[in-house]
Amino acid sequence: MVGGDTTFAVMGRRKRPLVQGVRITGLADKGRGVGRDEAGRVYFIKETAPGDVVNVQVLRKKKSFFEAIVTEYVTRSPHRMKPFCEDFDFCGGCSFQHVDYAIQLAEKQRQVEDAFRRIGHIDPGEVLPILGCPETTHYRNKLEFGFSCKKWLTRDEIASGITNEQNVLGLHPQKAFDKILDLKTCHLQADPSEAIRHACRQIGLDQDLTFYDVIEHKGFLRQLVVRVFTTGQVLVVVGFGEDDPDKRKAYLDAVQAAVPGITSLQYFVNQKMNDFFLDLPIHVHQGPAQVEEELGHVRFQVGPKSFFQTNTRQARRLYDVVLEFAALTGTEKVYDLYTGLGSIALYVARSCASIVGIEEVEAAIEDARGNAILNGITNATFYAGDVRQVMDLDFMTKYGRPDLLITDPPRAGMHADVVSAIRELAPPRIVYVSCNPATQARDIGLLGEAYRVVRTRAVDMFPHTHHVENVALLEKI
Numbered sequence: 001m002v003g004g005d006t007t008f009a010v011m012g013r014r015k016r017p018l019v020q021g022v023r024i025t026g027l028a029d030k031g032r033g034v035g036r037d038e039a040g041r042v043y044f045i046k047e048t049a050p051g052d053v054v055n056v057q058v059l060r061k062k063k064s065f066f067e068a069i070v071t072e073y074v075t076r077s078p079h080r081m082k083p084f085c086e087d088f089d090f091c092g093g094c095s096f097q098h099v100d101y102a103i104q105l106a107e108k109q110r111q112v113e114d115a116f117r118r119i120g121h122i123d124p125g126e127v128l129p130i131l132g133c134p135e136t137t138h139y140r141n142k143l144e145f146g147f148s149c150k151k152w153l154t155r156d157e158i159a160s161g162i163t164n165e166q167n168v169l170g171l172h173p174q175k176a177f178d179k180i181l182d183l184k185t186c187h188l189q190a191d192p193s194e195a196i197r198h199a200c201r202q203i204g205l206d207q208d209l210t211f212y213d214v215i216e217h218k219g220f221l222r223q224l225v226v227r228v229f230t231t232g233q234v235l236v237v238v239g240f241g242e243d244d245p246d247k248r249k250a251y252l253d254a255v256q257a258a259v260p261g262i263t264s265l266q267y268f269v270n271q272k273m274n275d276f277f278l279d280l281p282i283h284v285h286q287g288p289a290q291v292e293e294e295l296g297h298v299r300f301q302v303g304p305k306s307f308f309q310t311n312t313r314q315a316r317r318l319y320d321v322v323l324e325f326a327a328l329t330g331t332e333k334v335y336d337l338y339t340g341l342g343s344i345a346l347y348v349a350r351s352c353a354s355i356v357g358i359e360e361v362e363a364a365i366e367d368a369r370g371n372a373i374l375n376g377i378t379n380a381t382f383y384a385g386d387v388r389q390v391m392d393l394d395f396m397t398k399y400g401r402p403d404l405l406i407t408d409p410p411r412a413g414m415h416a417d418v419v420s421a422i423r424e425l426a427p428p429r430i431v432y433v434s435c436n437p438a439t440q441a442r443d444i445g446l447l448g449e450a451y452r453v454v455r456t457r458a459v460d461m462f463p464h465t466h467h468v469e470n471v472a473l474l475e476k477i
Contacts, residue, residue, distance in 0.1 A: 019043070020055045020074075021053060023052075026110065027103075031092065031096060032046050033045050033049060035048065042064065042065040043068045045068050045069065046070075050077060051076075052076060053073075079103045081097065087183055101463060104460075109458055112470045120440075122445055124453055125454045125472075126454065127457075128457040131317055131321065131457060133461065135463075137188070139313070139314065143188060143225070143226050144224070146222070147168075147221040148179060150164050150178060150213065151168045151180065151182050169197060169201040169224065170183040192259055192262075196224075197224065203258060209247065210242075217273060220241055220242045222240060222270055223237075223238070223239030223270065225239070230312050231294055237266045241271065252265055262286075263288070265286045266283060266285060268280045268283065278305050294312075295343060295347065298346045298375055300346075300367075302341075306363075306367050307361075308343065309343060311461045311462065318433070318469055319344060321459060323347070323351060332403035334352045334355040335391075338359060341365075342369075344408060346375060346377055348406070349372075349377045354399075355379065356381045357382045358383050358387050359382070369382050388415045404428075405427040405430045406432075409434070419446045430473075431472070435461075444474065447474070450476060450477060451474040451475065451477060453472055453473070454475050455472075457471050
């Protein structure tokens with residue numbers, strides 16, 4: 001047992017100290033709770049919830065915290081919930097099912113405010129209450145599954161002596177890239193997702209097809225992508241590890257017959273060493289090349305390579321926050337950086353005079369232009385290119401200086417050159433949408449004293465995970 005021993009920070013490789021009375025006060029990533037001992041040392045501990053008091057064994061020391069496992073629950077938190085998924089202990093896809101959703105939201109709110117104050121060293125302005133997600137299960141419109149000839153086994157299964165050489169279709173458990181968890185039921189996506197997954201596995205077994213071996217890099221059935229939209233349209237893409245047209249056709253015909261609700265069934269052949277498939281040609285087996293989804297008043301055509309908000313219903317609520325913060329009157333020129341397939345730009349287009357979207361991925365810009373035509377939107381222009389290179393003086397001269405700039409960068413945030421370009425552009429107002437409050441706070445801090453944060457609002461897009469979106473309104477001083 002360790003108390004206030006100052007030598008504790010110097011851990012030998014084989015020493016795994018026991019620590020008593022760690023009080024869990026918050027949540028971190030990967031389903032871990034955050035706690036402190038009496039000496040103030042910080043611990044990241046799985047299977048804990050705010051309010052727990054636990055005794056732990058230290059596994060390893062990181063730069064500013066220790067990773068540990070629970071040896072005993074001294075006091076169990078009143079905020080604990082019974083996980084609704086049978087595979088919760090192993091999957092990791094919904095890592096906070098054991099924590100009351102209200103507590104999850106409070107922790108995400110705290111995470112955003114901490115990022116602004118501690119990372120960006122900025123005032124978050126008026127902090128509006130976090131917008132929770134009414135649908136805490138079956139909210140994802142896209143899931144990617146893997147076929148495998150190696151089943152991930154629990155400790156009890158290993159002890160029983162059963163073999164892991166089983167053909168399965170499911171998700172990778174944490175830290176097991178070479179095996180697949182054979183999910184009993186996945187609660188992340190609405191029907192007919194489960195029917196599709198079970199049919200794809202059973203047909204593979206019935207047709208005696210080989211499931212992929214990631215170590216040997218061989219096997220016929222490799223990947224499965226399922227996209228289920230609020231319109232009722234369903235896009236299914238099967239990835240094959242071998243190119244055998246006859247077996248492929250027989251398999252896809254059987255899938256289509258087994259699940260008639262599939263709108264579009266497509267496939268690709270992936271014989272690479274990795275699972276990335278967006279650089280591969282994708283072929284239509286049956287149905288249209290694209291399916292349709294609605295996000296509020298805008299209809300989108302979505303293909304197998306299209307980036308689209310993963311939680312459609314909550315994305316509409318997120319974009320409504322963007323519109324509220326933008327406070328458009330119909331006369332403004334707007335820039336939309338990192339526009340993707342133009343989802344934000346098309347959503348706000350009817351509220352402004354003109355909007356220009358910039359996105360590096362050419363295919364996404366093609367989608368954006370097509371969706372503008374689909375919706376009869378004529379005041380939206382889309383430009384393909386790296387934001388930091390595109391937004392130069394010639395670009396500003398052509399499209400005019402914006403009255404409002406919207407930016408929704410990837411998790412890494414904006415490049416420093418883009419931040420510099422925004423400072424030079426000097427739009428009077430900025431709406432910054434982020435899936436990573438830490439990089440958002442960093443970027444806003446880099447904008448310097450020229451801008452102040454007027455208000456922020458966090459939006460929970462992914463219940464039971466540590467992820468959170470945040471919208472910030474900035475005004476030029």
